[in-house]
Every structure is written in structure tokens, then in C-alpha cells.
Amino acid sequence: MAGRTPHVVAQLQHTHLEKLYGYLPGLPAALPPVFGLSDEEYAEVRAGFDARAREAALELLDDVDVARRVARLPFRRGSRVLAVGDSITDDLLSWAQMLRHLLALARPEDEIEVVNAGLSGHTTAMVLRRWPSMIDPAPDWILCGLGGNDVTRVAGGKPQVTTGESVANLRELRRIAAERTAARLVWLTPVPVDEDLAAASPAFRYGASSWRNADVVALAAAVGSLGEPVVDLVTAVGVPPRPGLQGPDGVHPSVAGQQRILTAVLETLTEEPVGGV
Numbered sequence: 650m651a652g653r654t655p656h657v658v659a660q661l662q663h664t665h666l667e668k669l670y671g672y673l674p675g676l677p678a679a680l681p682p683v684f685g686l687s688d689e690e691y692a693e694v695r696a697g698f699d700a701r702a703r704e705a706a707l708e709l710l711d712d713v714d715v716a717r718r719v720a721r722l723p724f725r726r727g728s729r730v731l732a733v734g735d736s737i738t739d740d741l742l743s744w745a746q747m748l749r750h751l752l753a754l755a756r757p758e759d760e761i762e763v764v765n766a767g768l769s770g771h772t773t774a775m776v777l778r779r780w781p782s783m784i785d786p787a788p789d790w791i792l793c794g795l796g797g798n799d800v801t802r803v804a805g806g807k808p809q810v811t812t813g814e815s816v817a818n819l820r821e822l823r824r825i826a827a828e829r830t831a832a833r834l835v836w837l838t839p840v841p842v843d844e845d846l847a848a849a850s851p852a853f854r855y856g857a858s859s860w861r862n863a864d865v866v867a868l869a870a871a872v873g874s875l876g877e878p879v880v881d882l883v884t885a886v887g888v889p890p891r892p893g894l895q896g897p898d899g900v901h902p903s904v905a906g907q908q909r910i911l912t913a914v915l916e917t918l919t920e921e922p923v924g925g926v
Contacts, residue, residue, distance in 0.1 A: 657684050657685055657686065658694055660684065661684055661686075661691075661694055661695070661698075661741075662698060662740060662741050662742065663736045663739055663740055663741075663769045663901070664769060665739060665769070666680060666683065667680065668739075668766070668768060669768070695741065698741035698742055698746075699741070699746070701742055701904070702741065702742050702743075702746040702747050702749075702750055703750040703754075705742070705747050705750075705904050705907070705908055706747045706748075706750035706751045706754060707750075707754065708908070709747070709751065709908055709911065709912070710751065710754060710755060715912065715915060716755060718915040718916070718918075718919040719751050719752070719755045719756065719915065720755060720756070721919050722752075722756075722915070722918055722919065723918060724752070724759065724761050724789070724790065725759075725789070726758075726759045726760060726761070727759070727760055727761070727762075728759075728761050728762070728789040728790060729762045729764065729786070729787075729788045729789050729790070730748070730761060730762065730763045730764065730788060730789065730790045730792065731764050731766050731783070731784065731788035731790065731791045731792070731832070732744075732745035732748070732763060732764065732765050732766060732767060732792050732794075733766050733767065733776065733783070733791060733792065733793040733794065733795065734766075734767040734768075734793065734794035734795055734797075734837070735767060735768065735769060735770065735771050735772075735794075735795060735797050735798050736767065736769035736770065736797075736901060737767070737794065737797060737840055737901060737902060737907075737910075738765065738766075738767025738794055739765065739767030739768060739769045740767070740901065740907070742904055742907055743765065743767065743907055744907045744908075744910040744911035744914060745763060745765045745767060745792075746765060747907060747908065747911050748763050748911055748914070749763035749765070751911070764788070766783050770798060771795075771798060772795070772798045772799045772809055772810050772815075772818075773795045773796060773799055773810060773814075773815050773818035773819055773822070774799075774810055774814070774818055775798075776795060776818075776822070777818050777821055777822060780821075780822055780825055780826075781825065781829065784825070784826055784829055784830055784832070785829070787829065787830035787831070787832065788830060788832045789831070789832055789833070790832055790833050790834075790835070791826060791830075791832045791833070791834045791835070792835050792837065792880075792914065793819070793822065793834065793835070793836055793837065794836070794837030794838075794839075794840075794880070794882075794910075795815075795819070795839075796815055796838070796839040796865075796868045796869075796872065797839045797840060797860075797865075797900070798810075799814075799815045799839075799868065800839060800860060800861070800864035800865055800868055801858050801859070801860060802858070802859045802860070802861065802864075803856070803857055803858060804857040805857075805859065808864055812864075812867050812868050812871050813871075815868055815871070816871045816872070816874075816875070819836070819872065819875060820875070823875070823877070834877045835877060835878045835879075835880065835914075835917065835918065836872050836875060836877055836878070836879045836880065837879075837880040837882055837910070837914070838868070838869035838872050838873070838879060838880065838881055838882045838883055839865045839868055839869055839872075839882065839883075840865070840882045840886055840890075840902060840906075840910065841862050841865050841866075841882070841883055841886050841887065841888045841889060841890050842860040842862060842865065842889075842890070842895065842899050842900050843889055843890055843895045843899035843900075844859075844860060844861065844862060844889070844899065845899065846895065846897065846898060846899025846900075847859065847860050847898060847899035847900050848899075849899075850897075850898040850899060850900075852898065853898065853900070860899075860900060862888050862889065865883065865888075866883055866888060869881070869882070869883045878917050878918070879917070880910075880913050880914050880916075880917045881913070881917075882910060882913060885909055885910065885912070885913035885916075886902075886906065886909060886910070890902075890906070893905050893906070894906035894909055
């Protein structure tokens, strides 16, 4: 299985072309060769990620406090939960994937559907362009974690999207969702980065991309003023991120970091801090 290099596996973890171009004839059947994999290899890699996400969910459920909160999540039977975000959500080991497994493991009779609508590399403006199709069929809940790409600086310049424009875009997402659905909306703030690791990452150096936690904190504070429940990932992860919560590139959380994000989501939705996490 020569195609299964670490680079290919990492790309497959965060790159899901079927979400962007699923309308093209031949997708998703054409995806394995795009990644240089056979159909069997492609399926095996994805199944491996899904198994690890399930394992991470089981680890969380070992905590009695977490299990209690999962039982108390305000999702009704048959609810459709839309997880919106960038690569942190799109990740096959993301908090959204873990949430899907948590609910399947702890509340199978409720048949709650978690749809991972994360889009790697997307800013709030890019998601806004796709938004009407993303909320059709209408979800019952929208958990929206955008902004990590908005604050990305290219070649040392300004953030891709200014804080004011990011908030304006989020308000538009809310307006359109309110017009077209009865969904309850919850915001997730951007996740702090490890600036040194990000600066040393070959991929980010090649793209001349950088992040400043001051930008992350400023956008998080603005998101906190929107009015709906807000999952404060700046506090949950720390600035700089606490040891073990960020992955090797300093921007994409580790499995432990994704578990911490999900724990913060549970805290917010149950309105209680999770002890000992």
C-alpha cells in the first residue's frame, strides 16, 4: 500500500472534496485515486479515523460527569445537529465526529443525527456564500465554530477577514438561518494557536501563513457579544494552548485538544462546568 504515506493520510484527515464538489459526476467514487489510494486503502484509512474518533468518545464517557452531561444534552429524539466550521471541525478526528459517537453510544434510542459540515480552509465569508445550501435540509441545532481562517495573516499582512467583517458575516449567517429554519444556534470561538509551532510548520511557511493569538482573542471577544450561547474555547484551551492540546503544526488541535473542545461544548449546552477535565 505504497500510497498510504503519512502525508497522504494527513491530507485525507482534513481534505474532503465531496463536501465542496459533491455535485460533480463521479464523486465520491473518484476520490481514492485523487489521494493515490485504492478503493480498499481509502476505505481503510477513513475507517481508521472513525475508529479513533469513537475511541476518543469512549474515553470521554469514562468520566461520570461527561456521561451525565451527554444524557442531559437538550437534543430531542430525531434531532439534526449541524456542526459548522473550518478544518478544526472538518477533521475526521474532530469534536463533531466525537459528538456523533458520544450520542450513538450513550443515547442510541434518540437517533440524533450529527452532520459534520466543516469546510477546511474556509473563512466566514466563504461559508456565507454556501450557507443556504448548507442549512437545507433544515437542522434543529447549529453549532458554529468559524474564524480560525479569518484571523490568518498572509505574508505578514492583515488578517484575511477583519474582526468587524467576521462578526458581520456571522450575523448574516444567523439572519439567514432564522429566516429559513427554526434551529437553535450556538457559537464556538476560534481556538488559540501555538504561534511558535505554527511559524515552524513547513506547510504554513510555504504558504506564508501565520497566526497571532491577539487576533484570536479579539475575535473571540466579539463572538461573545453576539447574544446566543458561546463556547469559550479561548478559556477552555488557554493562551497559549495548554500542553498537549495542540497538534504538531500549532493550529490543528490534537485528539486531546478536540476532546477538550467537545467537553467545552458539553459544558455550555448543559450550563455547568465539567469537574476535573
